[in-house]
Amino acid sequence: MKRTIFYLGMAFGALLLAVPSGCYYDNEEDLYGPVQTCDTVSVSYSGFILPLLQNHCYKCHKPSEPLFSGYVLEGYDATKAYATSGKISDRTNNVANPMPPLSEGGLLPDCDRQKILAWIRAGAPNN
Numbered sequence: 001m002k003r004t005i006f007y008l009g010m011a012f013g014a015l016l017l018a019v020p021s022g023c024y025y026d027n028e029e030d031l032y033g034p035v036q037t038c039d040t041v042s043v044s045y046s047g048f049i050l051p052l053l054q055n056h057c058y059k060c061h062k063p064s065e066p067l068f069s070g071y072v073l074e075g076y077d078a079t080k081a082y083a084t085s086g087k088i089s090d091r092t093n094n095v096a097n098p099m100p101p102l103s104e105g106g107l108l109p110d111c112d113r114q115k116i117l118a119w120i121r122a123g124a125p126n127n
């Protein structure tokens with residue numbers, strides 16, 4: 001009998017110890033997934049801008065493509081001209097009339113757009 005009471009006591013004690021650790025604490029990572037960071041430091045033309053243009057823009061902005069729009073974004077010089085005129089940032093952040101166009105999925109992910117802006121603000125370097 002004493003033994004049973006002892007074991008019951010132990011079990012109850014263990015339960016009391018276990019409960020607090022079972023409490024639920026909200027934290028950003030559980031709620032929203034891993035915290036997203038966007039690295040906009042030293043965005044380069046060759047490492048980021050060119051591959052992005054090739055994947056999302058050349059289809060309509062490279063003269064040899066069948067869907068060519070008449071506006072050339074192929075090559076550094078053409079891209080730089082559109083970047084420094086403000087047209088690339090205008091259109092890549094234009095919710096109503098975005099580039100890529102709505103038919104192509106519309107605005108690029110936020111981090112991509114931040115990187116484009118960072119590159120333009122750095123003077124659209126050929127790096």
Ligand code: HEC
Pocket residue numbers: 053056057058059060061067069071082087088091092099100101104108
């Ligand atoms: C499906 C084809 C298509 C894709 C993909 C596309 N564009 Fe365009 N873009 C066009 C067409 C057509 C025009 C001309 C009509 C207009 O301004 O909406 C244009 C116009 C532009 C202009 C304005 C040019 C000017 O002088 O007014 C910019 C800047 C531009 N696009 C940038 C981009 C960028 C940057 C991307 C990729 C992130 C992109 N476009 C992807 C079809 C496309």
